[in-house]
Amino acid sequence: MPLDLYYDAVSPPCRAVMLTCRALDLDVNMKYLDLMKGETKTPEFIAINPQHTLPTLVDGDLKIWESRAICTYLVGQYGKNDSLYPKDPIARAKVDRLLYFDMGTLYKRFGEVVYPVFRGETKEIVPAKLDALYEAMGWLEGYLEGNKWAAGDKITVADFVLVSSVQAFEVTKINISKFKNIAQWLSNCKQQLKGYGDVCDKAMAMIKKMTEETHSNINLWKD
Numbered sequence: 001m002p003l004d005l006y007y008d009a010v011s012p013p014c015r016a017v018m019l020t021c022r023a024l025d026l027d028v029n030m031k032y033l034d035l036m037k038g039e040t041k042t043p044e045f046i047a048i049n050p051q052h053t054l055p056t057l058v059d060g061d062l063k064i065w066e067s068r069a070i071c072t073y074l075v076g077q078y079g080k081n082d083s084l085y086p087k088d089p090i091a092r093a094k095v096d097r098l099l100y101f102d103m104g105t106l107y108k109r110f111g112e113v114v115y116p117v118f119r120g121e122t123k124e125i126v127p128a129k130l131d132a133l134y135e136a137m138g139w140l141e142g143y144l145e146g147n148k149w150a151a152g153d154k155i156t157v158a159d160f161v162l163v164s165s166v167q168a169f170e171v172t173k174i175n176i177s178k179f180k181n182i183a184q185w186l187s188n189c190k191q192q193l194k195g196y197g198d199v200c201d202k203a204m205a206m207i208k209k210m211t212e213e214t215h216s217n218i219n220l221w222k223d
């Protein structure tokens, strides 16, 4: 039974799942819904996911959303081994910590700074919110110290999830070069994650264009 993935690559959570699918070499039926056109709000899609969020995966009778849950499900169900999401409780705890850190802190803080501007709700950045984002980046910088990949010396789903957030920081003109470990890890991801360019390049160009349209007078750079 083929997997159906409802997605729009402009969304970081969707890119995390797409990178996971590439890493696992999965044959996926890609079902594009245009977020900008509100295509998640149709009765047909709400019948699949009442929360109407992308990404959403349909695998036979299983309908699942929440990107990080999809990534870990896919590894458990289809991975040839557990390398991308280790079964060992300690190794898994280190990956899970990063998945929750991304959802509850890093990506959340990014969204609080940038999305109100993208949505045209404000033209002002709240300085405390920008400080909070850079604070979270400082924590990520520390977690990456001495590690090639987010959770250690092997690629895990934490890399797919975190890079999908951090790559958006770069095109929205947040200063990544201030954080040497993040900059090096981002470069590793660009070069070594399977399908990175296919999954991310077009979406990054779109986000860059949106940034130029909405953020031209807004400074997110901090030295």
Ligand SMILES: N[C@@H](CCC(=O)N[C@@H](CS)C(=O)NCC(=O)O)C(=O)O
Pocket (backbone or CB within 6 Å): 011, 012, 013, 035, 040, 041, 051, 052, 053, 054, 055, 065, 066, 067, 068
């Ligand atoms: N925590 C969720 C967030 C999902 C989410 O909010 N997706 C947004 C795009 S980034 C969406 O689908 N918005 C359209 C809608 O809510 O109708 C995840 O990681 O999957």
